[in-house]
Amino acid sequence: MTKIPVIAVLDIGKTNKKLFLFDESYRVVHEKNARLPETADEDGDPCECIHSLRDFVQSSLEEALAMPGVDVRAVNVSAYGASLVYIDADGKPLTPLYNYLKSYPGHLRDGLYARYGGKSGFSRQTASPALDSLNSGLQLFRLQAGRPELFAKVKHALHLPQYISFLLTGEACADITSIGCHTALWDFDKNTYHAWVRDEGLESVMAPLRDAGTVVAGKVSGKEVPVGPGLHDSSAALIPYLMQFREPFALISTGTWCITLNPFNATPLTAEELEQDCLCYLSFDGRPVKASRLFSGFVHEREVARIAEHFNRQSAHCQSVPFDAALMGKMFPAGDFATRDLSQFRSDAEAYHQLIFDLVSAQHRSTSLVLAGAPVGKIFVDGGFGKNDVFMQMLAMQFRGIEVFAAQVPQATALGAALALHSTWQQGPLPERLIELAPYPDPCTEILG
Template sequence: MYIGVDCGTQSTKVVVVDLDNARILGEASRPHQLVEGGNGRREQDPEDWMDAFFGAFAEALANAGIESRTIRAIGISGQQHGLVALDADGKPVHPAKLWCDTETAVENAALVDRLGGEAGCLDKLGLVLQTGYTASKLAWLRATHPEAYRRIDSILLPHDYLNFRLTGEKVAEAGDASGTGYFDTRTRQWRQDVFATIAPELDPGKVLPRLIESHEPAGKITSAMAQQLGLSEDVLVSSGGGDNMMGAIGTGNIQPGLVTVSLGTSGTVYAFSSEPVLSDNATVANFCASSDGWLPLACTMNVTSATTLVRNLFGLELDAFSGKVADAPAGAEGITILPFFNGERVPNLPHATASFLGLTSLNATQANLCRAVVESATFGLRYGLELLGDLARDASQIRLIGGGARSPVWRQIVADVLGVEVICPHINEAAALGAAIQAAWCDEHARGGRTTLASICERLVSLDQDTRTQPDPEIHDTYQEVYRRYRTALEKRHGVTH
């Protein structure tokens, strides 16, 4: 039996996987508290992640109805980019700043300049620093909280931190490390010279975690943690990875030709590549995959976070909200929303705010506003998909995951906007499933087995045929014009022309 954990922005999910019989035996989740500030601050207490993990683990195990000592390995997926800076006792010196924190936009712009602009970043890192990455968070901590900065003994990402709590080991792997801003995504090594530009007082050889391969274990679970969880002390914890990398594994996106789209708090679009990919657009990230290879990715910051804001504004439950979306016509009778409630990353607009355009006394209805926010979030993902170029242009199918993918009406909108078939995996929690699959892969390697990651994916990743959704050609044609309206608004309001 294997455990997959996904520590996301809103909650931690745990799944129990029976590899021998290729099925999920149990799952559970626990929410997190998000600390927000008007200046774009978005932080969490790492201890909340552990509390959520303990609760979800116990419930998932109970739901599975198995003995905890049958567990052989655990895999951890985590929200990318978060800064978890620890002191010599392994305690955070400051709350974890998250991927969606835009308070560090000034520091990010200064770092890009010091590294030689976009060309310098590409030369040194294989990608261009974005405000969401870890680098600017570290620069911000240095500038605004020097006392906390001086106490830094190690720097981890969220999934690395959970691995540390489980094993006592401070390690990292290439997929999640790609989003730090001080990692060369082509050579898969830390760029110590870039790190010195960000944090000159810190010794990268001391504070940065040891790099391991994706199929290697972070370590064995500690005796204390094994006792607390009721596990055997020989349980392995795999390298784990970022949620997008684990989501790729959990959707079987580990070879060229597949595209995954996530409708989560944020939105992501990614496709596997056997070689590093350098885009002509700085917002496409040449991340490494956590399965060897690379995972070029575009990430938008406002998807279910945006739809939830509008839904809560009207006091609607999910079913009622979906009903309103279905009641409105494609194009929401002329309403266009730029849903940048949290700023935006693709396109790079960290200080942007949301705009509601085209409102009149005739079209300002709940149904139209609900539909417009779903459409706008989807248009952002189409924009990101277009930036991936040849990797995504010829896709014949989109594998859709995330909370929004559970909605039939949203699935139809995605198919109609993109003009391509969409389908969901049976297991929607793709990142948690991917973490469990990677744990099984790691366990096989450790035991000297020859089972490949691809063969494990073939056994555990299945597509839900009931969710297969074809685009409506007539509505797709309508959306071509509505999308042009969205892009025109993006250009007029924010100067985004490509």
């Protein structure tokens, strides 16, 4: 029986854990999904169960390698950022996998900022808005300052994608997309670790940097397989677009967070942009990518549940309402939907249109921040909102003069991680059409025309 050559990608999201097998044309030939129960850290705060995650990684790869019709030629990882695993000399985790939403001691944060040029200067140099535990470097600083006896046992502090790679290879490494992702660790002016990392003695636990396209030997069920270093999920999601399109574009990657990435904007971050949650990522080839963020996916899920309860509907019904241009004239001025009285609306459809109008208005402001000084001709939207007709129609209305597309990418984050290792596991050229685009012309133009 001829086996299909594949690459396996572990795609570790905050909610869903997945494994994909891609063939040489980057079609998904196998998929496994799991939701793992959370646990709690020593303070009682919810966090990822690192043991359940390790078991998922090992069992899903073992199953993939045991499949009779495929030949796993390589493995890579994409995972959410702002999460560190502290391992000892034996490679064992020393702490829980702390949640990036965990509250942070203000005196530690403020003292660090004061020693290194103040919050504004520190944030600008590290291209990291002041986000407390979402700045993973501050998590490491907290461990060192608050639990020095435990910090002394840390051999390496690994971001989550690199920890998963380590589970398979036993080789600790750092990756530029994880280090350069609102961690407050990287000096974007000097293109190296910021001075505070060295001064505070944190560089000693940072693993050696490894290029995104390199592999080392790993073992699964006794079989040797090349393993990549892993990538931060937002940077991974950008890779298929960078490989297919050359003209300037922006990508709005939607999920729990809606992140706008403009890989053609290299202008330095300003204090005003940082205050509005702009940041810089580093792409898989080390280039700065200006970005802005909104927590819109989380807000959408919460407010849809509120609408559904008020109108005695199922949440799925509320999200399936078609775009109704006639309702646009009934929208209240954009604002915070969470503060709106639902009795103002006559139907769930009207309330849902207002919710999306509020979210899209916020999205327009957020996206416009990273288009300033580096305009683009196209905006691509992938993820959940890219499949939402109401969202896409309203977005097209907001961005007149720019072509807006819903991008159909089979698992963009996992696909990006697979593409990063393209030349290491197959000899063929890249497929010409990695991404399918559905245009969304401004609906007002059609109505007026």
